[in-house]
């Protein structure tokens with residue numbers, strides 16, 4: 001039986017997007033089959049392996065802990081991504097590394113698609129492990145709304161070896177189904193909070209999975225070849241950034257909601273809790289990353305500012321820690337079976353998100369906290385390849401939006417800093433202390449530019465098909481800044497150095513005086 005549902009829309013009712021749609025389907029299917037297991041995939045995903053429905057059953061029916069397994073999650077795989085995966089659409093570190101690692105705790109988070117659920121876990125019912133003998137599955141009246149047929153179906157949904165016979169859709173059933181689909185059905189019920197998909201959070205998946213884990217259920221990660229499900233990903237820079245904005249904004253919303261991992265019950269594993277905390281606060285790191293990326297502005301004026309140079313021991317510790325972090329990264333990458341190239345692409349896209357998208361997400365959250373109003377998150381728009389000969393046309397389309405500005409500014413500042421550094425070396429001579437110091441800074445600048453390289457290609461649009469153009473522009477920009485620096489400073493070297501020295505002293509005495 002294939003059932004297509006067209007939902008009622010009524011003024012004054014929020015239709016709650018995907019979460020609302022899923023909850024309607026969950027209720028309607030309860031009267032049609034009431035299957036104890038439910039599989040969910042997005043409209044832009046499809047089943048790619050005929051075993052996709054059978055494999056998760058192995059986990060669900062596992063005699064050891066199957067009963068307490070709420071859902072089985074597959075990684076997301078995509079068809080239409082450009083071969084270089086410029087914007088890390090495959091997200092391999094997240095799907096194959098992070099999710100696999102969580103399997104060792106309470107299980108992967110719910111990722112919105114490619115998921116098999118145990119129906120009663122979606123209803124917000126406790127796992128058998130924590131259920132007291134003869135506990136009533138429907139806890140209070142009105143919890144699931146007031147459809148008697150639906151409420152009567154709940155105990156049956158918990159019996160996993162029940163055989164299912166197709167129902168006869170008669171007038172009575174049709175009326176019941178219509179009731180379950182109306183906007184007003186959920187009024188005063190637990191739907192959208194303690195039952196079904198969770199509402200009012202841009203990432204309904206993470207928060208719904210969280211509620212399930214919080215009750216003490218576990219989940220399982222299931223990866224198979226060929227991939228169980230495949231889908232479509234946005235390969236246009238702007239669309240991809242909007243997607244990441246929805247994810248990072250949604251994460252912060254989770255943190256500032258009653259689904260905060262800090263206040264979850266003790267059934268949530270300690271490390272799983274930390275993972276959820278990380279998952280709901282990560283955009284905040286942008287405060288540090290963005291500051292670091294803009295620090296090179298000081299390079300341009302450094303004679304007039306007193307900058308504490310990092311001393312030897314500090315540098316040694318810093319280098320050791322960075323090396324260790326990357327060493328662990330390499331181990332994790334090898335263990336999860338992804339390539340170093342995939343890992344590097346993820347690093348690159350992390351920097352792109354952290355400079356442009358996360359600050360916007362943080363601002364959005366602040367605004368929401370102050371005004372109480374969220375902004376509308378648009379859908380991830382799909383590719384338009386059908387009307388073009390170029391399969392990856394979307395990759396070369398630039399749609400300028402404010403979201404692109406911060407990262408562009410970071411690129412400009414760091415290119416200028418490299419130019420200024422070369423200018424300085426030329427002005428003072430290559431083997432002076434000054435040149436040595438600016439060289440250190442240049443390593444940092446170049447590092448940032450390497451990470452932001454895919455973004456630079458992206459904003460070049462069609463020109464991005466020939467990366468050599470980008471290198472020519474880069475060399476030209478660096479030369480122009482360097483030349484400008486030399487022209488402005490060379491004739492006055494002596495004088496400027498004097499000014500610098502006195503300014504340096506002034507700021508030194510100034511700060512010690514005020515401190």
Ligand SMILES: O=c1ccn([C@@H]2O[C@H](COP(=O)(O)OP(=O)(O)O[C@H]3O[C@H](CO)[C@@H](O)[C@H](O)[C@H]3O)[C@@H](O)[C@H]2O)c(=O)[nH]1
Pocket residue numbers: 016017018021041042043044045111112113202203204205243246247250379380381
């Ligand atoms: O009003 C809406 C909007 C979306 N959807 C469904 O939600 C899915 C996800 O939306 P999409 O625009 O494809 O977003 P993506 O960024 O591709 O989705 C990822 O991120 C979402 C959370 O932000 C998850 O819900 C998805 O499962 C996950 O694949 C769509 O495919 C639809 O099936 C609806 O049913 N109604």
Ligand SMILES: [Mn+2]
Pocket residue numbers: 042044231232380
């Ligand atoms: Mn999608």
